Amino acid sequence: MRQASAVTFRFAAPPDANAIQAIEFEAGQRFASVGLTGIADAPPMDIERIESKIAAREIIVAVDADATRVGFVMFEPQPTRIYIQELDVLTSHAGQGIGAALIEQVAQHALARQLTQLILSTYREVPWNAPYYRRLGFRDIEAAELDAHLIERRDAHIARGLDESRRVFMRRDLA
Secondary structure, three states: OOEEOOEEEEEOOHHHHHHHHHHHHHHHHHHHHHOOHHHHHOOOOOHHHHHHHHHOOOEEEEEOOOOOEEEEEEEEEOOOEEEEEEEEEOHHHOOOOHHHHHHHHHHHHHHHOOOOEEEEEEEOOOOOOHHHHHHOOOEEEOHHHOOHHHHHHHHHHHHOOOOHHHEEEEEEEOO
8 A cells, every 4th residue: 555644554454453443432532522422432343343354454544654553444345336334533633634545545446446436424414524525525325326235224324323314325436
């Protein structure tokens, strides 16, 4: 993977699992500031799930000059696209373009696999969610455009207690 300024990007390795869990937990704390305490209070992913995603090469980490993992993106390849499951950057490193660079890493990975889209689901009004992704070239997917896989994912979100009325699926077409 490539290097951008003092941050490098690479596929996660088994020793990264605890750092990924810690980044997810710390990044989740920001949601308390926008009234989404359920996210802030939620436990991070279990280590077994993280290790499974690492083994599948479906997590890319951002590592700073001090060898500290400062962010990650977790994704799921699908037949014609990649579904971005989670993107987290430590608050101390927010606003430095790391999230955007992680998205670009996934976009390059998708293009190398001849996949044509990135898809994600996020909160409509949270500043570092849908408004941020729109700046990165994503567009909202209308409910009528959801395919069976995305409807299934939406139903899984509802089953987990997420308020889908506050969320939106988004898509970025890749050239």
